[in-house]
Amino acid sequence: xxxxxxxxxxxxxFSVLLAVSSGLDYKERDPGLRQCMHQCQHQExxxxxxxxxxxxxCDDYIKQKRQEERQRRRGGGDTSFVRYDENMEQYxxxxxxxxxxxxxxxxxxxxxxxxxxxDQGRVQILQKFTEKSDLLRGIANxxxxxxxxxxxxxxxxxxxxxxxVFFVFHGRPTISMVRGDKRESHxxxxxxxxxxxxxxxxxxxxxxxxxxxxxxxxxxxxxxPDQFEAFYEGGGENPQSFFKAFSPEVLEAxxxxxxxxxxxxxxxxxxxxxxxxxxxxxxxxxxxxxxxEGLWPFHGDQPSTPFSTSSxxxxxxxxxxxxxxxxxxxxxxxxDSSDYKQLEELDLQISFANITRGSMxxxxxxxxxxxxxxxxxxxxxxxxxxxHLASQESSQEGSQRQQRSSSPSYQNVRGDLRRGTxxxxxxxxxxxxxxxxxxNLQILCFEVNAKDNVRLPLTGKKxxxxxxxxxxxxLAFGVPGREVDRIFNKQDGEFFLxxxxxxxxxxxxxxx
Numbered sequence: 172x173x174x175x176x177x178x179x180x181x182x183x184x185f186s187v188l189l190a191v192s193s194g195l196d197y198k199e200r201d202p203g204l205r206q207c208m209h210q211c212q213h214q215e216x217x218x219x220x221x222x223x224x225x226x227x228x229c230d231d232y233i234k235q236k237r238q239e240e241r242q243r244r245r246g247g248g249d250t251s252f253v254r255y256d257e258n259m260e261q262y263x264x265x266x267x268x269x270x271x272x273x274x275x276x277x278x279x280x281x282x283x284x285x286x287x288x289x290d291q292g293r294v295q296i297l298q299k300f301t302e303k304s305d306l307l308r309g310i311a312n313x314x315x316x317x318x319x320x321x322x323x324x325x326x327x328x329x330x331x332x333x334x335x336v337f338f339v340f341h342g343r344p345t346i347s348m349v350r351g352d353k354r355e356s357h358x359x360x361x362x363x364x365x366x367x368x369x370x371x372x373x374x375x376x377x378x379x380x381x382x383x384x385x386x387x388x389x390x391x392x393x394x395x396p397d398q399f400e401a402f403y404e405g406g407g408e409n410p411q412s413f414f415k416a417f418s419p420e421v422l423e424a425x426x427x428x429x430x431x432x433x434x435x436x437x438x439x440x441x442x443x444x445x446x447x448x449x450x451x452x453x454x455x456x457x458x459x460x461x462x463x464e465g466l467w468p469f470h471g472d473q474p475s476t477p478f479s480t481s482s483x484x485x486x487x488x489x490x491x492x493x494x495x496x497x498x499x500x501x502x503x504x505x506x507d508s509s510d511y512k513q514l515e516e517l518d519l520q521i522s523f524a525n526i527t528r529g530s531m532x533x534x535x536x537x538x539x540x541x542x543x544x545x546x547x548x549x550x551x552x553x554x555x556x557x558x559h560l561a562s563q564e565s566s567q568e569g570s571q572r573q574q575r576s577s578s579p580s581y582q583n584v585r586g587d588l589r590r591g592t593x594x595x596x597x598x599x600x601x602x603x604x605x606x607x608x609x610x611n612l613q614i615l616c617f618e619v620n621a622k623d624n625v626r627l628p629l630t631g632k633k634x635x636x637x638x639x640x641x642x643x644x645x646l647a648f649g650v651p652g653r654e655v656d657r658i659f660n661k662q663d664g665e666f667f668l669x670x671x672x673x674x675x676x677x678x679x680x681x682x683x
Contacts, residue, residue, distance in 0.1 A: 228273065275304030276555065277586035278593040283316070289443030292320030292384070297593055299397045306559050307595060310541055310619050312396050315593060317545075318375070318386040325448040326375040327410055327440075333390040333399035334517060335367040338489070338615055340547050342384030345457045348373045348484070355484060358457060362490030364506065364521055366513035369393045372404055376448060378457040387545050389617045391517055407440030487511035489523055500530035501606075501667035507621055520621035524614045526551070526606040531670040533631045533662075534603045540624040542596040542616045546588045549612035553594055555584045555602040588612065601629055605670050632665040 211225035278297055287294040296316035300307035320326065320342070337346070339359050346365060347356040349372040358378070359365060367373050377384035392399040406412035414422065415437050419430045426433060489504050496503040505522040508515035520540065526532060558579045586594060588604065596602045598620065606612035618624065628634045636644070636659045641652035648655050662668065
């Protein structure tokens with residue numbers, strides 16, 4: 172027994188020494204790292220600091236990759252950034268694959284900043300899209316984030332220098348807005364959309380006793396491109412009221428009040444901008460939305476008219492609308508300016524897709540709209556055909572070429588999806604999303620430049636190729652038209668389809 176223990180110890184020490192020695196020169200020997208760092212150095216528009224950050228990400232990725240390879244050899248499974256199939260070797264032979272943590276279209280936990288945090292909740296905002304890549308400058312003036320609070324919480328009165336669109340996923344908020352000389356209060360529920368115009372004072376409660384509030388919000392700044400600020404009407408030390416920025420003399424004259432009283436008023440609050448409210452306070456604020464002071468009690472006990480197509484500033488419930496696509500593989504709900512007039516000025520469409528586990532969205536592309544997609548729940552992955560990354564890589568690897576190919580090359584951009592992940596799909600880019608076999612995948616999409624947008628399916632019923640003339644099919648594919656028809660007409664599903672049979676779970680990280 173003692174001999175066996177010593178032998179195990181020797182093996183362990185040898186393994187550690189081998190790992191250390193291999194780690195010392197992995198930078199020189201790993202071709203993937205060399206390629207990644209080469210791309211960082213030749214990335215257009217990067218300054219020296221951005222190049223260093225890029226190289227550090229490459230270094231971190233390769234370290235993680237090597238660790239995961241050791242885990243796989245020990246039976247630990249695959250937890251890499253890119254999801255690999257069993258047939259990845261032949262996949263790589265036919266396509267270029269976005270393997271490094273440089274996917275400009277995918278945002279994860281580390282890309283969010285927590286701008287407000289108290290013991291009752293937090294506000295998280297995604298970094299500017301253009302900080303990730305100049306390829307996203309078409310949506311540069313949009314920001315996306317989330318408000319998460321505990322039950323019976325209160326968000327202090329504030330306004331943004333940005334238009335804001337809320338989507339309620341969990342909880343039951345009451346949102347009160349002051350518009351001119353009137354206050355509008357709206358009791359919202361799961362699936363509700365509400366626009367809060369820029370400069371509108373607003374405060375929020377979660378009137379649910381048990382469920383946390385989870386609201387996704389899209390912001391469109393009106394002052395500085397891609398920058399916005401919160402201005403707190405109420406507050407003291409924390410949050411600080413903007414009134415404290417004025418001189419005491421001005422405040423005394425404006426309020427016609429002694430400065431000592433003003434000092435007490437604007438010096439008491441220290442709980443932060445998200446705080447606990449009593450049951451009585453919650454009841455009074457939520458009931459007021461059904462009183463005469465609330466202009467449109469959409470969720471009142473006896474609403475006078477259903478809120479569907481209107482120019483009023485009340486909410487619209489996306490999930491109560493009849494789904495535009497529905498079968499056993501998923502459901503799609505969509506709302507545009509014809510459903511909710513408040514979306515027209517921002518040129519937005521909002522959709523919610525619930526993809527059944529093991530199912531997929533048929534590949535498609537948008538003619539004009541760029542999709543800002545927020546994963547609300549579940550897990551899976553997306554794949555997208557991208558020519559921008561392929562052209563960058565081609566120019567870096569083959570700058571000596573003098574003539575351009577007669578056709579563009581495409582790169583497979585692929586990323587894991589889980590709760591809180593954001594991914595971008597530019598206009599014209601073919602894309603699909605696949606739910607894991609464990610859970611449904613629920614995705615909220617804000618589609619920018621929605622006016623006159625057309626969604627074009629690439630497979631299944633009504634796919635674009637099936638509408639080509641026979642001669643066009645034969646010329647395009649170089650095979651008889653009947654063979655093209657046989658392939659493109661074989662799938663009789665529409666929009667939601669059964670997922671890949673060899674779908675692998677890959678790395679699914681736990682959700683915090």
